[in-house]
Amino acid sequence: MADPRLKAALKAGDFVVAPGIFDMISARVADRMGFAALYATGYGTVASHLGVPDAGIATYTDMVSRMARFAQGSTTPVIADADTGYGGLLNVRHTVMGYEAGGVTAIQIEDQEVPKKCGHTPGRRVIPAxxxxxxxxxxxxxxxSDDFLIIARTDARTTLGLDEAIxxxxxxxxxxxxxxFIESPESEEEMRRIxxxxxAxxxxxxxxxxxxxxxxxxxxxxxIGYNVAIYPAIGFLSVAKVLEEAYGHLRQRGDSHGLDIYPFSGMNELMGFQxxxxxxxxxxxxxxxQAAE
Incomplete structure (x- = not known):
């Protein structure tokens, strides 16, 4: 079921900062940090799970189990990307029911045409409002449950202008x-106007x-009137950078000496081996x- 703490935080006027998670290692690390919410990014989840662009290739079936795992494996409320709801009205209904049953606390649905595209890439088109x-x-x-929150995203700003997005x-x-969620405003002035x-x-x-x-x-x-800030890319961009450096070091030197990496004992603890x-x-x-002793 949805976690009531996110709705309560918004009602209390708290500002919610949510880091992007994209796999269970990122989810477990972020879950320890004391954030009010975690943001399960579509871009990062599709990239880590399927290794393809966030361009409408992933289906509801691909995503629902991943989002449920994030929610069930975290103690922090999870905001989950659900693209366009994966189709028409019946698909939206099915998506909401599946995400809520999986333990997600808030679902993000956008007004793009199918197939959708990542919100900060070109070529996005929107359906009628x-x-x-x-x-x-x-x-x-x-x-x-009323604790399960609906986030409505519009991608109209880039192609139809700010007036239409508002x-x-x-x-x-x-x-x-x-x-x-007004996607892709292009200046602080636009954000202040929103x-x-x-x-809302x-x-x-x-x-x-x-x-x-x-x-x-x-x-x-x-x-200026905002209540939630998501950082969807901070996790997977950071990990990609560190992996590139670590793998490059190994390829060039033929060993891993000198790398500043997460301790193996810490990973064992993070994953629950104890x-x-x-x-x-x-x-x-x-x-x-007796043999172990």
Whole structure:
């Protein structure tokens, strides 16, 4: 079931910073950090799971089990990317039911045409606003708990302009979205206008490494009307950089000496091996216990 803490944090006026997770190692590391939420990124999850671009290739079947694993393997509320809801209205209903049953706390649905594209890449096209509003109504009706939050994202800014993006944001909030996500504003001034004109909780997408939107501090975002900031790429971009350096070191030198890496003992602890060892010790046959001693 959805975790009520995220909704409570927003109601209390807390600003929520959510790091991007893309596999269970990133989820376990982030889960220890004390964040109010984790953001299960579609781009990173598709890349790590399938090794393909986030361009509408992954299906509901590909994603629902991954998102459920993130939620069930974390103690922190999980916000999960669900692309377009993977189809029409019936697909949206099915997606909401599946994500909620998996333990996700908030689901993000966008108004792109199928196949969708990553929000900070070119060539995105959107469906009519009224069709998306129906998706939001269906999503809100399909959820079993009010603690399960609906995030409505519009990609209209890049192709149709800021006025249309704001109009859509207002429409989606009226249709039942708990949080509005205007993707890819291109300046702080645009973000201030969004914060001033949309009377609903707002999400900012901080894409490290070259996104279209300026990355503002949590303090600034809160002051201009935002409530949530996601950092979807910070995890997988950091990991890719470190892997490139480590593998390059190994290829060039033929050994791993001198690398600053995570300790193997720490990884064992992170993955929960101590519980396995404790279990084995408890249930080992007497002769095996004597051999171990």
């Amino acid at each position: 009224e069709e998306m509003a129906l998706k939001i109504e269906v999503a809100a009706e399909a959820r079993r 109009r859509r944001g207002k429409l989606y909030a009226k249709a039942g979205a708990d949080i509005v 914060g001033g004109e949309i009377d 909780p707002l999400l900012a997408n901080n894409v490290d490494g070259g996104g279209r939107t300026p990355i503002l501090s949590a303090e600034t975002l809160k002051s 519980e396995v060892w404790d279990f084995d010790a408890k249930w080992a046959r007497p002769e095996r216990k």
